[in-house]
Amino acid sequence: MALLDRALVRLLPAVPKPVVQRLSSRYIAGPTLDDAIRVVRKLNAKGKLATIDVLGEDVTTPDEARAIAGQYHDVLARIDEEQLDSNISVKLTGLGLELDYDLCRENLEAVVGDAAARGNFVRIDMEDSSTTDRTLQLYREVHAEGSGNLGVVLQAYLRRTVADVPGLDNVRLCKGIYVESPEIAFREFEAVRANFLRSLEALIAQGSYVGIATHDEYLIRESLRIVHEAGLPHDRYEFQMLLGVRPERADELVADGHRLRVYVPYGSHWYEYSVRRLQENPKMAGYIASDLFGRVFGR
Ligand code: FDA
Numbered sequence: 001m002a003l004l005d006r007a008l009v010r011l012l013p014a015v016p017k018p019v020v021q022r023l024s025s026r027y028i029a030g031p032t033l034d035d036a037i038r039v040v041r042k043l044n045a046k047g048k049l050a051t052i053d054v055l056g057e058d059v060t061t062p063d064e065a066r067a068i069a070g071q072y073h074d075v076l077a078r079i080d081e082e083q084l085d086s087n088i089s090v091k092l093t094g095l096g097l098e099l100d101y102d103l104c105r106e107n108l109e110a111v112v113g114d115a116a117a118r119g120n121f122v123r124i125d126m127e128d129s130s131t132t133d134r135t136l137q138l139y140r141e142v143h144a145e146g147s148g149n150l151g152v153v154l155q156a157y158l159r160r161t162v163a164d165v166p167g168l169d170n171v172r173l174c175k176g177i178y179v180e181s182p183e184i185a186f187r188e189f190e191a192v193r194a195n196f197l198r199s200l201e202a203l204i205a206q207g208s209y210v211g212i213a214t215h216d217e218y219l220i221r222e223s224l225r226i227v228h229e230a231g232l233p234h235d236r237y238e239f240q241m242l243l244g245v246r247p248e249r250a251d252e253l254v255a256d257g258h259r260l261r262v263y264v265p266y267g268s269h270w271y272e273y274s275v276r277r278l279q280e281n282p283k284m285a286g287y288i289a290s291d292l293f294g295r296v297f298g299r
Contacts (some may be wrong), residue, residue, distance in 0.1 A: 009279050017271065023284075024274030026244035028055070029266040033071075036266035037078055039243065040086045043262050047254045049238070050086035051123060052079070055267035056094050062103055065096030069107040071267075073114050080118045087121040089263065092135055101134065108142055116147045123211075126153035128178040129185070136164060151211070154203075156196035157185045165202040172211035172240060173199055177276060197222055204230050204237075211261065213240035215249070224258075234259060242277065 012020070029039040040050040052075050059065045072088055079086050088111075095107040108124075115122045124139055126132065139152040152168060154161050155176030165171075175192050176185070186192045196219055203210045204226065212223045220239070227237050238259035241250050253260045265273055278284050 006285075009284050012275055012278055012284070020271065020274055020278065024270065024278055027242065027265070027274060027277040028270045029243065029264050031266065031268050031270065033074060033078060033266065036075070036264055037082060037084070039264050039266075040079075040084050041082070043264070044085050046251065047260075048250060049259060049261040050084070050264050051089045051240070051261055052086055053089040053091075053125070053263060053265040054094070055265050055269040055273050058269075059094055059096060059099070062096060062099055065094065065099060065103060065107055068094045069111055072111045076111075076114050076118055076120055079120060086264070087123060088115065089123045089125050091125045091127060092131065092138060093127055097131060097134060097138075101138070105138055105142065108138060109145070112142055112146055112150050116149045121149045121151065123151045123172060124153065126155055126174075126176075129158065129180050132158070132160075132164075140167070151209075153213075154199060156199055157187075157192045159184055159186060159195075161195060161199050162202050165199060165206065165208075168203070168208055170209045170211075171203055172213050173203065174213040174240075175216075193219060197226065200226055204232060210237045211240045212237060213263075215241055215246045217249075220249070220253075244277070 029036040036052050040052065043050050054068060054071045054075065056064075056068045056071070059068060072090060075088055078084075079088075090108070090111060092104055092108070095111070096104040108122075112122050124135060126135060136152065139150065143150045148169070151170035151172065153172040153174060154164055154168070155174060157176035157180065158164075173196065175196060186195055193216070196214070200210060200212065200223060212220075214220060214223075223239075234257055238261050239250070239253050240261045240263060241247075242263045243265065250260050250262065
């Protein structure tokens with residue numbers, strides 16, 4: 001993104017919430033579970049799999065964390081009732097990681113147990129680097145008890161990522177979205193790409209199931225080359241994209257016979273997620289400029 005565009009995109013938090021809501025509607029299913037179910041039904045009809053995420057990032061009490069876990073039980077029940085092809089994605093801070101490790105573990109075990117009883121799967125999203133060790137530890141502990149229906153995420157921008165690969169049998173690999181210091185994270189675009197591909201090769205070499213989560217055309221092409229050269233059958237990997245981002249490319253991957261999963265967030269806590277997505281959108285600077293100028297000139 002050009003310098004001026006980046007400066008405009010930084011203005012996004014100053015844009016009024018209703019405008020952000022309008023611009024971000026393509027990235028969020030809506031405020032309710034019904035909205036998420038409607039979106040997943042449409043995706044499934046187009047041959048796309050889904051993963052449902054309840055937006056609820058800042059929990060401050062144990063009851064709030066239990067309430068998020070409760071919402072995931074509702075999500076699992078609806079997926080089951082409606083026979084949808086969707087799993088779920090959880091954030092450990094949403095389940096209480098910052099309040100109490102044991103509380104978070106209890107909530108995670110309950111959700112994973114419910115999913116296992118319904119033949120479903122739980123993916124733990126990866127948050128900022130202050131949570132990486134605890135996330136991997138909790139993942140390993142709960143995974144060791146269970147029926148293999150739990151997976152985790154690795155972020156290619158972290159320098160440690162290739163070293164985290166051993167022993168992980170089901171991983172979503174993404175670039176990483178949080179702001180991290182150069183001591184622990186690659187900052188240069190090409191270095192993140194290179195680490196993504198190194199990590200993908202390491203995961204495939206040890207036989208992990210991989211969710212290749214990117215919209216970056218270079219990484220999609222290189223990943224296709226790597227899975228092809230490894231002779232990986234189509235049921236040993238999947239591509240993953242965010243709702244509203246590059247849906248036509250997702251259609252092409254489905255048409256070519258690849259598994260493709262769309263991340264479907266819903267819930268009343270839509271604002272922070274929306275700002276992150278909008279800040280990544282290359283067209284965003286234009287939207288902001290047009291909104292600001294529109295208001296300045298009284299449109
Ligand atoms: P990049 O940002 O370079 O985007 C490549 C191209 O995609 C852009 O040039 C543009 O064309 C298009 N594009 C990207 N974003 C767009 C947008 N918002 N609007 C329009 N076009 C857009 N991160 C994390 O830290 N923890 C996690 O658990 C997850 N989970 C996760 C799940 C899934 C399914 C995906 C796809 C991504 C995540 N992420 C994540 C986010 C991830 O780390 C990363 O920030 C984004 O995917 C953007 O990186 P790309 O690889 O898409 O490349």
